[in-house]
Amino acid sequence: MGRAGSGRPTIADVAARAGVSVGAVSAAVNGKGRLSEATRLRVLAAAAELGWAPSAAAVALRGARVGALGLVLRRDPDLLSSDPHFAQLVTGVESALAPLGWGLLLHLVDDGGEERAYRALAAGRRVDGVVLTESRVRDPRFALLRELGLPAALVGTPWRPDPVPTVRARDQHRGITRAVEHLVGLGHRRFGHVSGPEDRVHTRRRRAALRRALGAHGLVPVCVRASGFDPGAAAVAARELLTSAERPTAVLFANDSMAAAGLVTARRLGIDVPGELSVVGHDDLPLCELLHPALTTVRQDLVGLGRAAAVTLLAGLGVVDGAGLEEVRPPELVVRESTGPAPR
């Protein structure tokens, strides 16, 4: 590996050794340009002698793969660590990339920085494609990525039909339906829901799924609150629900850490879970088993979704054979200790 002493060889070293310009080395390696075969061979010989190999940068210049996917997350960096999805999704993406030696280029941006980040990724050819998450209502990313010619795959449901490939579980609202059946079977009739933010596609779709599932039993939710994904906001929403005139006996939360905040809120209000209140989370993060009572939740295959998004992109790029893409597991209800018979 390299020459002793002064670090790795550069294209300039190769050019000097071969007695040509840097541009000629680039041309020789790329097999383009207008070099004589003799010059081309002299350059390649110099490169071999010095142990120089064209870098990913050079490879990118001639249109091959960079070996990285991008993930641009639009949020305050401080909120990342409380994001329940992030680590699981990255885990899934990495499980597809790691065997290929590919990496995941992560960019955190604020609202204004999102478009700039995608333009920089495309113009700089820093990634071969991007994974999109958190599908938004009137999502501007699809048009932008088409303009940039940057391949993408979306985890979730686009706000309207779009040519960007999407990955999601088959029968993706089955978990919510099962949760409602479980709770109705336990005698619950007054349901509350603490949903995610209004601008997320899944907030609206899950709320609709909940209404459909309740409607099948002749029920409607007694109270619904939209909330940010962080436990603090969820605690505020939970307190509103649990101190309202028509207090629900069962509350479904948009994710597990919001449900965990709901458990804390109930405890502070002196409301016993599951004796007086049943609580259901969403996602089934490792957290659920560590809570007391352990959290009943709708398991979502977040790792599988991240993996499927990466494999879909890689298959589209011709890097892997997409035929082997395993299906994302459909959501299922995991019953633990936070749900019980409705109070009389």
Next chain:
Amino acid sequence: MGRAGSGRPTIADVAARAGVSVGAVSAAVNGKGRLSEATRLRVLAAAAELGWAPSAAAVALRGARVGALGLVLRRDPDLLSSDPHFAQLVTGVESALAPLGWGLLLHLVDDGGEERAYRALAAGRRVDGVVLTESRVRDPRFALLRELGLPAALVGTPWRPDPVPTVRARDQHRGITRAVEHLVGLGHRRFGHVSGPEDRVHTRRRRAALRRALGAHGLVPVCVRASGFDPGAAAVAARELLTSAERPTAVLFANDSMAAAGLVTARRLGIDVPGELSVVGHDDLPLCELLHPALTTVRQDLVGLGRAAAVTLLAGLGVVDGAGLEEVRPPELVVRESTGPAPR
């Protein structure tokens, strides 16, 4: 931005328009090569007409910054999502990178893939430097990175003095000392410790810090178990401690999710926390406040550590002024509900 229709312009388009080779365009943009000034200007004019700008790849070729740091994590992708440090550390790194428009290139590798990943990052010039975490006993990364000429900054303490810049809190074992003082003040005399894996530098250093802190009160730990960082392994270690002949009345865990698993284990064994057992975590993840009882823990500024590592690297690269590097907050004890008077 670009021509209508067929995506962004390429270096080949510029070469064709200027009537030169691709290599000549590269040479013109890099200001190297042996082009006449006339040719150089013709190339730059063509580039401007087409809206083509040299990509990050091209910039990297001529030695400027790529605009990315690397983070190579050596672990099973499946374990990432249960890693308590990962999201916090990435949050800190991103908080330094985001304002610059820089990204973080993440690579998950197995044991054998680590060296290969670093070599690929260096050879491909994919990053400007790497953040190292999880300092290991006989860590092979320092020598490797020196050989590769890849700048690095380590979060934590190196296993032996090393020229790689390191970031850590001042007075980094103060939190453990405070935890021991708190528990001794509550009457505890029988201490247990569930540490991290043996090959981590901090496992050994924290164990030594605990022994020193106990020694100051004429005490020694009654039982110590090494454990993997995942809750399952921690639960096994906790069960061993809590069913041993000389059961401790206070147990310190290496991180918060391990301590959460300890709470679950105690509950299953019918041991009341904090009535019969005090439990202390480490890190102060958001999880702590969601547990019941809420977890007393040693707060570590993981976000600050990640940020400091990134800023140190960026300052070393001359990208930011390191003089403004704020200090990492020293560890402190956060007392919640999981610690109480020793049982009589």
